Amino acid sequence: MMLEDTETRRDQNIRWLCGHPGDALLFLSPEKTPGSGGKAILAAWDINLAKLYASQTGVMIASYNDFDRKPVKAIAAVAQKLGVPLGSKIEIPSVTPYPVFLDYVGELTDFDILCRENGAALEMRRLRAIKDEEEIIITKKAAGITNELIDSLEKNVKSGKIKTEADAALFIEVESRRQGCEGTSFGTLAAGPDRSFAIHAFPGWTVAPFGTQGLSILDFGVKLGGYCTDVTLTFVRDLDPKQEKLVNLVEKAAKLAVSMAHNGTRTKDIAAAVDALFSKSKKKMPHGLGHGVGLQEHEYPLIRNSSENEWVLEPGMIFTIEPGLYDPLLGGCRLENDILITETGHEILTTARIIRL
Amino acid sequence: MMLEDTETRRDQNIRWLCGHPGDALLFLSPEKTPGSGGKAILAAWDINLAKLYASQTGVMIASYNDFDRKPVKAIAAVAQKLGVPLGSKIEIPSVTPYPVFLDYVGELTDFDILCRENGAALEMRRLRAIKDEEEIIITKKAAGITNELIDSLEKNVKSGKIKTEADAALFIEVESRRQGCEGTSFGTLAAGPDRSFAIHAFPGWTVAPFGTQGLSILDFGVKLGGYCTDVTLTFVRDLDPKQEKLVNLVEKAAKLAVSMAHNGTRTKDIAAAVDALFSKSKKKMPHGLGHGVGLQEHEYPLIRNSSENEWVLEPGMIFTIEPGLYDPLLGGCRLENDILITETGHEILTTARIIRL
Numbered sequence: 001m002m003l004e005d006t007e008t009r010r011d012q013n014i015r016w017l018c019g020h021p022g023d024a025l026l027f028l029s030p031e032k033t034p035g036s037g038g039k040a041i042l043a044a045w046d047i048n049l050a051k052l053y054a055s056q057t058g059v060m061i062a063s064y065n066d067f068d069r070k071p072v073k074a075i076a077a078v079a080q081k082l083g084v085p086l087g088s089k090i091e092i093p094s095v096t097p098y099p100v101f102l103d104y105v106g107e108l109t110d111f112d113i114l115c116r117e118n119g120a121a122l123e124m125r126r127l128r129a130i131k132d133e134e135e136i137i138i139t140k141k142a143a144g145i146t147n148e149l150i151d152s153l154e155k156n157v158k159s160g161k162i163k164t165e166a167d168a169a170l171f172i173e174v175e176s177r178r179q180g181c182e183g184t185s186f187g188t189l190a191a192g193p194d195r196s197f198a199i200h201a202f203p204g205w206t207v208a209p210f211g212t213q214g215l216s217i218l219d220f221g222v223k224l225g226g227y228c229t230d231v232t233l234t235f236v237r238d239l240d241p242k243q244e245k246l247v248n249l250v251e252k253a254a255k256l257a258v259s260m261a262h263n264g265t266r267t268k269d270i271a272a273a274v275d276a277l278f279s280k281s282k283k284k285m286p287h288g289l290g291h292g293v294g295l296q297e298h299e300y301p302l303i304r305n306s307s308e309n310e311w312v313l314e315p316g317m318i319f320t321i322e323p324g325l326y327d328p329l330l331g332g333c334r335l336e337n338d339i340l341i342t343e344t345g346h347e348i349l350t351t352a353r354i355i356r357l
Numbered sequence: 358m359m360l361e362d363t364e365t366r367r368d369q370n371i372r373w374l375c376g377h378p379g380d381a382l383l384f385l386s387p388e389k390t391p392g393s394g395g396k397a398i399l400a401a402w403d404i405n406l407a408k409l410y411a412s413q414t415g416v417m418i419a420s421y422n423d424f425d426r427k428p429v430k431a432i433a434a435v436a437q438k439l440g441v442p443l444g445s446k447i448e449i450p451s452v453t454p455y456p457v458f459l460d461y462v463g464e465l466t467d468f469d470i471l472c473r474e475n476g477a478a479l480e481m482r483r484l485r486a487i488k489d490e491e492e493i494i495i496t497k498k499a500a501g502i503t504n505e506l507i508d509s510l511e512k513n514v515k516s517g518k519i520k521t522e523a524d525a526a527l528f529i530e531v532e533s534r535r536q537g538c539e540g541t542s543f544g545t546l547a548a549g550p551d552r553s554f555a556i557h558a559f560p561g562w563t564v565a566p567f568g569t570q571g572l573s574i575l576d577f578g579v580k581l582g583g584y585c586t587d588v589t590l591t592f593v594r595d596l597d598p599k600q601e602k603l604v605n606l607v608e609k610a611a612k613l614a615v616s617m618a619h620n621g622t623r624t625k626d627i628a629a630a631v632d633a634l635f636s637k638s639k640k641k642m643p644h645g646l647g648h649g650v651g652l653q654e655h656e657y658p659l660i661r662n663s664s665e666n667e668w669v670l671e672p673g674m675i676f677t678i679e680p681g682l683y684d685p686l687l688g689g690c691r692l693e694n695d696i697l698i699t700e701t702g703h704e705i706l707t708t709a710r711i712i713r714l
Contacts, residue, residue, distance in 0.1 A: 010365075023557070183544075187540075198405055205540075
């Protein structure tokens with residue numbers, strides 16, 4: 001099996017498996033005899049980084065440049081080095097573009113090239129959806145930092161120290177690193193009252209006012225040892241009755257959804273309950289209710305009201321619940337927290353809230 | 358033809374064609390009779406943003422949610438709306454994963470689904486590689502802002518106001534927005550002497566010292582009205598002779614490469630000349646020599662020493678020249694500027710340099 005992390009197709013599975021942060025191919029071969037252990041070769045673009053991050057996991061490190069940074073060439077060479085028998089199945093990433101897949105099949109005629117949705121990618125998605133003890137510990141640490149940031153953001157918006165979208169975004173950039181984070185989980189979205197109507201404001205932040213009259217959305221997360229948080233606060237000030245109604249509805253939806261989060265629940269039932277609540281007030285949420293968080297800011301399970309969504313909550317899953325409503329005139333409101341499913345119920349890891357100014 | 362911009366497969370062609378920043382499908386149908394004009398439908402996830410950014414280009418705007426955010430469903434509905442005859446060719450993005458391509462073919466049996474490297478994607482790549490007058494004007498403005506930042510960065514590192522990687526990165530974040538930019542072109546890479554050995558430092562920046570003894574790399578760009586710059590400075594202080602040699606070699610390579618940049622030159626010849634120069638000193642550059650810049654920080658032409666690289670410079674092309682050398686003990690040095698090819702030669706748009714402290 002080959003995994004690929006490249007500029008246009010990122011794959012955190014490589015980091016998950018061997019610690020290397022990216023721009024690399026990772027080859028895994030199965031055990032020849034049970035218990036013998038499979039083999040792993042990391043072909044990294046930056047071999048200096050690979051030695052720093054991946055060498056302790058026992059993976060063999062090669063230079064991707066030695067294969068001219070060509071996956072086909074690397075597959076052929078690695079297959080030979082590992083003694084993979086001709087005719088063996090070699091799985092490539094499920095996201096491989098169709099024309100690239102044709103190249104692989106055309107050039108690697110000695111092997112059976114597999115590219116499928118329901119193969120290794122799906123298996124890793126399922127494995128990663130349930131966090132192990134170590135992953136839960138680091139995510140809780142990241143959540144703790146996130147919660148301190150939330151308190152400081154509230155204090156600084158209230159005191160007038162944070163006046164613009166840029167003030168809020170830069171505060172998060174600086175403070176997250178100061179607390180030892182790798183950085184933010186994604187580009188912070190800070191949208192003051194004039195821009196909060198968008199689900200994902202564009203650009204993510206500007207020098208526009210933040211926390212002034214109306215609805216201001218702040219969507220951010222921190223990344224600690226690779227693990228992400230993802231929260232959204234809405235700061236509100238001097239609302240008119242229609243805005244007040246929007247905010248109350250989002251708060252109610254968040255409460256309802258979180259109350260339903262426990263072992264065995266189908267995630268589509270949670271999302272359907274929120275859709276039904278909004279629908280009673282003739283409102284419609286233009287995005288899914290939530291998603292897993294982990295090494296990526298968006299992973300599994302999905303929390304979405306669609307017939308194909310078959311995810312059922314299990315202990316160890318960590319995901320967001322993030323109801324939101326948006327109106328071109330009133331502005332937008334979203335409330336997002338990260339939830340951990342436990343044997344007996346759930347833990348709400350983050351303390352995002354509606355902040356009334 | 359359908360274009361898709363989604364979280365895992367970004368496509369700036371949609372912005373290039375209709376102004377909408379992303380998370381959307383764009384459908385283009387050809388003219389029925391010459392001169393009649395084709396039709397364009399934008400199915401946007403965020404319809405409020407689409408109205409703001411794309412309505413003035415005359416594209417019809419639809420809600421992607423009305424198709425349950427499913428490309429297959431959207432294609433079928435749009436084909437019907439536009440009266441596309443059964444059996445017509447419909448081109449989908451060349452980056453469509455193989456399993457997704459199979460779904461399209463299986464579900465859209467009334468049409469001939471094309472997914473190819475040498476189709477519309479290649480044509481748009483070629484068109485976008487040569488900037489028009491308006492694109493050159495905005496890129497020059499972005500370069501002007503970049504150059505002011507370079508001067509301020511030099512001043513502030515020299516005065517001690519910028520002491521850490523974080524100081525440098527945050528200065529760029531703030532000042533770029535203050536000058537009216539959308540933001541940075543990519544996550545700034547600020548690597549002090551302890552981390553500059555990596556081609557792309559990981560994480561991009563930390564609170565570690567910057568500009569202290571040795572080699573510090575600063576790779577950044579700004580994005581103005583969608584258009585990117587991309588430059589790399591190396592700050593050097595109290596070098597030992599081996600480090601001095603590394604820096605001089607990189608400076609020499611940059612000078613050589615830029616001197617070769619004019620209309621009609623094969624880009625692989627420029628990259629080969631730099632490789633040969635490094636090779637004489639028994640050094641090897643672990644990355645390509647450069648790449649186009651525009652709506653993406655990495656686009657075309659490629660400036661790379663490989664047999665498949667067939668790019669030839671033409672007036673209107675804007676690209677980086679960025680020789681670099683990296684050593685786990687000495688640290689790294691890279692020097693990157695943005696070059697515009699003109700009828701008579703070239704213009705160096707940016708003023709990145711080795712800054713001796």
